[in-house]
Amino acid sequence: MSKCLTGSVLLFFFVSGSAQFVPGAFKKTIDSLTRAAPKTFSEIHSVLRENKSDTVLMRHFLNVATGRNYVSGRIYALNELGRTYRNTSQYTKAVKFHEQALELANNANLLEFKVASLNDLGVVYRRVSSIRTAMDYNQQALELAETVSNPSRSLKRSINVSYNCIGNLYQMLQQYGQAILYFKKSLKLETELGNTLGIAINYQNIGECLEEQGELNQALENYRTSLAYNEEIDNDMGRVICKTSIAQIYLKQNRPEDATLFLELLLPLAEKSGDGFLIAPVYINLGWSQMLSEQYEAAETNMLEGLRIAEKYNIRE
Numbered sequence: 182m183s184k185c186l187t188g189s190v191l192l193f194f195f196v197s198g199s200a201q202f203v204p205g206a207f208k209k210t211i212d213s214l215t216r217a218a219p220k221t222f223s224e225i226h227s228v229l230r231e232n233k234s235d236t237v238l239m240r241h242f243l244n245v246a247t248g249r250n251y252v253s254g255r256i257y258a259l260n261e262l263g264r265t266y267r268n269t270s271q272y273t274k275a276v277k278f279h280e281q282a283l284e285l286a287n288n289a290n291l292l293e294f295k296v297a298s299l300n301d302l303g304v305v306y307r308r309v310s311s312i313r314t315a316m317d318y319n320q321q322a323l324e325l326a327e328t329v330s331n332p333s334r335s336l337k338r339s340i341n342v343s344y345n346c347i348g349n350l351y352q353m354l355q356q357y358g359q360a361i362l363y364f365k366k367s368l369k370l371e372t373e374l375g376n377t378l379g380i381a382i383n384y385q386n387i388g389e390c391l392e393e394q395g396e397l398n399q400a401l402e403n404y405r406t407s408l409a410y411n412e413e414i415d416n417d418m419g420r421v422i423c424k425t426s427i428a429q430i431y432l433k434q435n436r437p438e439d440a441t442l443f444l445e446l447l448l449p450l451a452e453k454s455g456d457g458f459l460i461a462p463v464y465i466n467l468g469w470s471q472m473l474s475e476q477y478e479a480a481e482t483n484m485l486e487g488l489r490i491a492e493k494y495n496i497r498e
Contacts, residue, residue: 203241207232211242215249222293223335225257233261234268256282256294260301267305268418270457270494275305292329296322296339303346308458309495312350319346334374341367341379348386357390364390381410381419388426392433401430421451421459428466437473444470457494461487 214228232238239258246254263278283298285291303318323343326336348363364386371379388403404426411419424447431440444467451463464487471480490496 201237201240203238207238207241211245214242215245215251215254218249218251218254220253220291221333221335222253222257222297223333225254229257229261234265236262236265239265252285252289253291253294256285256291256298259285260294260298263301263305267301267308269455270308270496272305272309272495276302279305292325293333293336293339296326296336296343299325300339300342300346303343307346307349307353310353312353316347316350319343319350323347337370337374338376338379341370341374341376344370345379345382345386352386352390352393355393357393361387361390377410377414378416378419381407381414381416381423384410385419385423385426392426392430397430397433401427404430417450418454418456418459421447421454421463425451425459425462425466428470432466432469432473435473437470440470441467441474457490458496461491461494461496463487464490 210228214225219225226233229242239262243255243258243262245251246258259278259282263275263282266272266278267275279298279301283295283302286294286298299318299322303315303322306312306315306318320343323340326332326340326343329336332340344363344367348360348367351357351360351363364383368380368383368387371383384403384407388400388407391397391403392400404423408420408423408427411423424443428440428443428447431437431443444463448463448467451460454460464483466487468480468482468484468487471477471483
């Protein structure tokens with residue numbers, strides 16, 4: 182496991198990031214936030230939700246929070262940086278940030294942040310198919326969260342993340358019935374919380390398990406339900422995942438023309454994301470559809486590109 186950046190290396194890392202432009206309005210927001218120093222994820226997230234994926238702004242927040250010894254703020258910034266790097270397939274960086282967040286949360290005994298950091302590490306390790314390590318982190322997160330008799334809304338969401346991640350790991354182990362049980366647990370709790378993104382993710386995951394079990398019509402129904410929820414919240418990442426899956430069902434139903442049209446329209450959106458985890462399957466499925474349509478040259482080009490991207494980002498799913 183990668184060790185945390187410390188000392189002068191960490192300081193150089195922070196200072197390098199802070200040299201980039203940060204709007205004055207955001208600096209004022211961070212000044213107010215770090216002086217108020219709310220302790221929970223929900224309180225911090227309510228202020229920074231719109232900026233959480235901007236690495237320059239999160240590095241600025243991290244610098245200020247570090248200077249003022251604002252531990253909850255540092256953990257929030259580190260985990261959001263880790264998630265952003267994870268979603269652009271920079272997994273080594275992501276692990277380093279989440280490990281730093283977990284160390285701070287452990288030292289300060291901040292349970293909700295411990296659970297979130299453990300779950301985040303589980304997600305990264307799942308992305309690179311380190312199943313045992315991922316399962317350890319997500320099980321630790323779930324067990325820790327379940328020690329709280331009256332969990333906050335934020336902690337309930339973390340429990341959902343654990344359910345979902347464990348379901349994904351059982352799915353990778355081809356234990357589809359067990360995976361569906363965890364996804365349904367998560368779906369029930371996400372519905373109670375009214376978390377549209379969580380609902381969409383679980384319908385997608387249940388669809389994937391049903392597809393592997395050969396239940397193509399039921400899988401397609403779940404994918405379309407997931408897509409509808411992703412459209413409702415204007416989630417491009419979800420759109421790419423759902424539409425790639427729908428196209429894959431079309432291929433298995435021997436409908437290559439429908440699949441090709443779907444995937445050709447989808448490819449620019451996938452590439453815009455910069456996430457190899459999303460891009461590679463689109464190219465591979467596009468190549469598959471072209472092969473079935475006897476467009477062999479184009480099929481070879483797209484399949485090789487998909488494999489190249491998967492290899493570049495160490496994607497084995």
